[in-house]
Amino acid sequence: MTCFLLSVTNSCNKACAYCVVKQWRNNPEYPDKIAAIDVIKFLGKEMKAGDTVELTGGEPTLFTGLLLLLEWLREHNARVIMRTNGCKLDSWRKEFPNMVIVLAKHDSSDEYIEQKRAFLLPHDIVQTELDIVPPDSTEPKFRTNDTSPLGKHGYTKAFFVTADGNLRFMPCVNVSMGNIINSDYSLEPWSCLAMNSCPYMLGAWNLAARMEKWSR
Numbered sequence: 001m002t003c004f005l006l007s008v009t010n011s012c013n014k015a016c017a018y019c020v021v022k023q024w025r026n027n028p029e030y031p032d033k034i035a036a037i038d039v040i041k042f043l044g045k046e047m048k049a050g051d052t053v054e055l056t057g058g059e060p061t062l063f064t065g066l067l068l069l070l071e072w073l074r075e076h077n078a079r080v081i082m083r084t085n086g087c088k089l090d091s092w093r094k095e096f097p098n099m100v101i102v103l104a105k106h107d108s109s110d111e112y113i114e115q116k117r118a119f120l121l122p123h124d125i126v127q128t129e130l131d132i133v134p135p136d137s138t139e140p141k142f143r144t145n146d147t148s149p150l151g152k153h154g155y156t157k158a159f160f161v162t163a164d165g166n167l168r169f170m171p172c173v174n175v176s177m178g179n180i181i182n183s184d185y186s187l188e189p190w191s192c193l194a195m196n197s198c199p200y201m202l203g204a205w206n207l208a209a210r211m212e213k214w215s216r
């Protein structure tokens with residue numbers, strides 16, 4: 001199985017101090033270049049039913065064409081993860097039971113989170129401020145309240161696409177494999193010795209496993 005991590009937009013409505021994409025976020029030097037159709041074209045060639053597609057940003061609900069992409073992913077039996085601050089999260093969410101939402105509170109009010117909870121499904125996760133690690137900590141920025149029952153993942157490949165269409169073998173391998181916008185890429189047979197114990201892939205595997213039902 002393959003895990004695709006798609007950073008679909010550099011836009012965000014927030015400005016968290018601990019943001020890992022601070023350098024690119026809302027920065028006119030790093031405009032978004034991919035459209036939903038570019039992602040669909042790429043996944044249409046590379047994705048198989050049951051693969052995981054994780055959507056992140058920036059704030060992925062600000063991605064133009066998000067619903068078109070989600071509909072395509074549902075139709076092609078992808079397991080979808082979306083990490084969001086809930087910006088445009090609304091009643092449409094319940095049309096996608098093949099997706100698990102990780103709703104991060106950041107500096108939003110309790111009332112805001114309660115409102116957004118109404119749009120969540122039982123397998124979704126809310127990361128509260130209690131999960132946020134202080135900015136000067138060397139620990140991961142968030143502790144998840146997912147209990148991660150599975151200690152092994154089943155991914156054999158993983159790919160990372162940024163909002164300019166650049167393709168890499170995971171965020172930690174900073175080597176471009178081309179760009180998906182004009183299909184100008186090749187999926188080199190990269191391998192990673194740490195893949196079996198990769199915390200990112202283990203987290204994605206556990207999140208994807210939260211979904212019991214798939215819909216077409």
Ligand code: SF4
Pocket residue numbers: 012013014015016018019020021022025057058059085106
């Ligand atoms: S909501 Fe997420 S992407 Fe936006 S500023 Fe905060 S950490 Fe960064």
